[in-house]
Amino acid sequence: MKKRNDRQKSDTNTVQETTLAQDLVQLLLKIVLLLLVVFLIFTFLYGIVRINDISMKPSIKDGDLVVYYRLDHRFISGDVAVFEKDDKTTTGRVVAVAGDTVDITKDGLKINGAEQISQDIYFDTTRFKNGVDFPLTVKEGQVFVLGDNRPKASDSRIYGCIDLKDIRGKVIAIIRSRGI
Numbered sequence: 466m467k468k469r470n471d472r473q474k475s476d477t478n479t480v481q482e483t484t485l486a487q488d489l490v491q492l493l494l495k496i497v498l499l500l501l502v503v504f505l506i507f508t509f510l511y512g513i514v515r516i517n518d519i520s521m522k523p524s525i526k527d528g529d530l531v532v533y534y535r536l537d538h539r540f541i542s543g544d545v546a547v548f549e550k551d552d553k554t555t556t557g558r559v560v561a562v563a564g565d566t567v568d569i570t571k572d573g574l575k576i577n578g579a580e581q582i583s584q585d586i587y588f589d590t591t592r593f594k595n596g597v598d599f600p601l602t603v604k605e606g607q608v609f610v611l612g613d614n615r616p617k618a619s620d621s622r623i624y625g626c627i628d629l630k631d632i633r634g635k636v637i638a639i640i641r642s643r644g645i
Contacts, residue, residue: 510535512634514547515642518555520612520619521545524585525556528642533634540608542576545636548610548627550619556636557610557620557627561603568600569622574611575600588615596622608632 483491507513512533519527524545533547540546540559547556561567561576568575574590575581581590590611592599603609607626612618621627 511637512547514554514633516554516556518553518619519614519617521556521558522614522617523587524558524613525636525639526641530640530642531556531636532638532640533636535634537635538629538632540635546608546610546627547633547636549631549633550624550627554633555619557612557618559608560611561609563603563605563607565609566600566602567609567621570599586613586615590615593622597625601625606630 512535514531514533516525516529516531517527525531531547540562542560542562544559545556546559547554560574560581566577568578569590569592573580573582601609603626606629608629609621609626611622612620
């Protein structure tokens with residue numbers, strides 16, 4: 466009987482009570498760890514940027530926040546890319562990738578000789594007077610992008626193909642900041 470009481474006493478002695486200060490320190494460490502994980506995720510995997518451009522209107526409006534994935538640089542026609550051009554971050558819809566031939570005629574946009582018709586684009590695709598010469602072939606490591614707001618877009622018709630190294634990532638979500 467005495468051995469049993471001694472064992473119970475030793476079990477209760479091993480359990481230590483934590484103080485309020487220790488609990489607060491543990492909580493703060495958990496919060497700091499969580500913030501560090503979120504910071505690392507949005508530094509290396511994802512990015513958020515405010516778009517101050519009307520090139521992609523109505524898909525992406527001036528002032529919208531765009532969430533993009535940094536690690537995927539394999540683009541197909543229709544993807545929306547976030548890229549740097551002239552020290553400005555903007556977006557554009559990929560219409561041609563490496564090896565594709567792009568031509569803009571009076572009939573509209575042609576990729577590899579086929580006329581492109583998109584239900585989401587509300588404007589005709591036309592050339593800009595001071596833009597690039599067509600037809601052009603997209604080189605390896607580049608994409609050709611157009612804005613959805615074709616008459617007012619600043620896109621590859623003006624400055625040519627975009628190098629993949631200038632692309633921050635692929636748009637995965639849009640957060641409307643106004644006009645909801």
